[in-house]
Amino acid sequence: MARTPPRPPRDAAPAPRAGKAVTIRDVAKVAGVSPITVSRALNNPELVTPDTLERVRAVVARTGYVPNFLAGSLRSRRSRVIAAVFPQITNSMFADAIQAFTDRLRAEGYEVLLGLSSYEQREDELIAGILGRRPEGIYLTGINHSPQTRRRLIASHIPVVEAWDLTPTPIDMLVGFSHEKAGAAMARHLLAKGHRRIGLVWGKDPRAGVRRRGIEEALAEAGIDAVPASLEPPPGKFQFGREGFADLLRRGERVSAVACSSDPLAQGVVAEAQQRGLRIPEDLAVIGFGDFDFAAHTSPSLTTIAIEKARIGQLAAEALIARIEGREVAERVVDVGFRLVEREST
Amino acid sequence: MARTPPRPPRDAAPAPRAGKAVTIRDVAKVAGVSPITVSRALNNPELVTPDTLERVRAVVARTGYVPNFLAGSLRSRRSRVIAAVFPQITNSMFADAIQAFTDRLRAEGYEVLLGLSSYEQREDELIAGILGRRPEGIYLTGINHSPQTRRRLIASHIPVVEAWDLTPTPIDMLVGFSHEKAGAAMARHLLAKGHRRIGLVWGKDPRAGVRRRGIEEALAEAGIDAVPASLEPPPGKFQFGREGFADLLRRGERVSAVACSSDPLAQGVVAEAQQRGLRIPEDLAVIGFGDFDFAAHTSPSLTTIAIEKARIGQLAAEALIARIEGREVAERVVDVGFRLVEREST
DNA sequence: GCCGGAAATGATACCGATACCATTTCCGGA
DNA sequence: TCCGGAAATGGTATCGGTATCATTTCCGGC
Helix, strand or coil, X not given: CCCCCCCCCCCCCCCCCCCCCCCHHXXXXXXXXXXXXXXXHXXXXXXXXXXXXXXXXXXXXXXXXXXXXXXXXXXXCCCCEEEEEECCCCCCCHHHHHHHHHHHHHHCCCEEEEEXXXXXXXXXXXXXXXXXXXXXXXXXXXXXXXXXXXXXXXXXXXXXXXXXXXCCCCCCEEEECCHHHHHHHHHHHHHHCCCCCEEEEEECCHHHHHHHXXXXXXXXXXXXXXXXXXXXXXXXXXXXXXXXXXHHHHCCCCCCEEEECCHHHHHHHHHHHHHCCCCCCCCCEEECCCCCHHHHHCCCCCEEEECCHHHHHHHHHHHHHHHHCCCCCCCCEEECCCXXXXXXXC | CCCCCCCCCXXXXXXXXXXXXXXXXXXXXXXXXXXXXXXXXXXXXXXCCHHHHHHHHHXXXXXXXXXXXXXXXXXXXXXXXXXXXXXXXXCCCHHHHHHHHHHHHHHCCCEEEEEECCCCCHHHHHHHHHHHCCCCEEXXXXXXXXXXXXXXXXXXXXXEEEECCCCCCCCCEEEECXXXXXXXXXXXXXXXXXXXXXXXXXXXXXXXXXXXXXXXXXXXXXXXXXXXXXXXXXXXXXXXXXXXXXXXXXXXXXXXXXXXXXXXXXHHXXXXXXXXXXXXXXXXXXXXXXXXXHHHHCCCCCEEEECCHHHHHHHHHHHHHHHHCCCCCCCCEEECCCEEECCCCC
16 A cells, blocks of 8 residues: 555656646756746846757747746746726726727737626726736726726836816826717707707716717707707616607607617617608707717618727727836827718717 | 926825836835835735735825836746736627636636637737736637647646637546537537438637537438538627528538527528518527627527537636646536527427 | 957846745633 | 633744845856
8 A cells, every 4th residue: 555656647758747836947957957947038138048948938838838927026026917998898988998908908918807897896906906916007987987996006016098078187197089079069069950848868888988078068068958868777778769659759849850878779769760650850850979889880871979989998008008118108198089970870 | 597497286295206116115115115025915915914015005005006017027937927828809709708817807807818810821820929928827719729739738738728628638628618519509409309401600710610510410311411511710690691592502511400500600691681571480490599788689589509618718717727727627528518408490 | 379249048036926834812711 | 819711812834936145157358
């Protein structure tokens, strides 16, 4: 019984001891160099003889060594992690931005820590947890943050990009556009089409609120003060659009046009109106927001506001990278603007 | 000139020394306890006197101490990070799963590291980078992984959930459904509606490929061997649906029904067909896949295959949590199934 | 063959928390 | 009052890398 334990079946090679993970010291020992040389071979191969490099790489491959970035990050103070906080990603315009942001950062060797704050007050807690992971940069959606969060972010001394909104006083950097102007553009478009009785089916998130103000101010300038609205909780689902329009009708609001805070809501309004026998745009004009992918391919196609979503993500990523690399960012506030796309629904 | 530098404008409170971050030792010193007691106050408050707890918390608040989880994770071997790898999130069904997955994990105090592999061979490299961060669990989309990646994951000894597909031999755990059966269900639906000339507008991702096989086999059983297809690169954009259908027509394929690998493609086909004066479903039946939010709200509404996307994310999260907490998972393979939803387009 | 500086490698300390075990404090019961 | 065990707290070592500085090796030019 008291025999030496049988060696594992396969792997005649220096079998990684079960349970104990391979460390840089193990690799160093097998390769006959010091740990720091292994570190250099992996991170700065140009500092190492081709011969040494090859030897180290061979041992790494053979042992299945996986460097522990937690340890490395702790010492070097470089986590190569960037955090991104979004309210949500279902049915939202943020997916494109996340994709572009992540792709850009991956190309530079960063990993992305994703936080979803659900439009609630969870942002504080979420960001506290994130900061503990020592990201090298943070992307935030929107500019409405609690004083505590602002303080924490400033104290952290890491680059911060706020996105999707506009303010002359960002925490650090910003990539976005004016929701007030976007709202005004929607209003003016409907006014130009001759509409005077305009209803809103609108999401309850903060940026949508600003767009609504933009609409109402533009309408007020045209002498229109009553703007009936049906408010829906995020996310902007098609179903909520249907219900919102039904709600307006139920309340007896007689509107010739409906503006929506997002395309899914707008398409929901279209669907509900069509079901009730209304012709679009003759009986009812509908305008959305976001230029979602489907907007150009429904029947009728949807007039909307287009945002360069992916560009926001990409610019935000680049701003963070620039800062991390010590380059000064010329424009701390970038306005990517928006574009009204007129289609068949208005 | 040689005056002491002016103290920072505000903050009469014990100003954190610029540059040097507050550590647990600083907090301990100010609170008059040992570092380990601070650690306990923050992580296991029940181990500490209410009095001590309050004192520590006060100091933490005053100094703005942010625990360094890199250090803690290194020592405790618990990163409280879970990684999730998706091919992409734009125009995809994964957004709902990510949302549910992330929400569930946040509730348990985990942060999510998001990897987007872009359907390319980047998965290997991506996962290597991720493993270095020592996540406590990994969510993977799909079951097609390189041998190297499989080996690495197994060697890492962390719980793995594969999702969106089905196999009796997952790396560890799995939550998904049978794409083969889903494809067959689509085919049978069209057959039942009397269609014999069926075309495909189809995405090129691996799981779509399996669904296609399911369709073709079911059609073959019905004696239909020629199934013209137009293949489109991911992501499944509406525009690609239009082009795909145009492509079929250009090639002279006369079809009475088109099956698509995703709803956006299907809606693109619908749009293109409508534009060419075809009535749906009389002249052309169209079936999609995924039951995207818009599918029920377009005109005509879209017949499709519904997946409980959020449930996949949630179950995957729960499986990982269970494993991490040492509970045995009864069902290592969970089939969430699918449901054909018949609407107006077929 | 010798010299000097660059290239390659190594020794040591350290990042900031927590595991582990030891010590002190506290409190009810004999 | 004393005792014993639980509760609270602390000392020290350690996780696994890399920064820093020191040392050794290498090589061309004189």
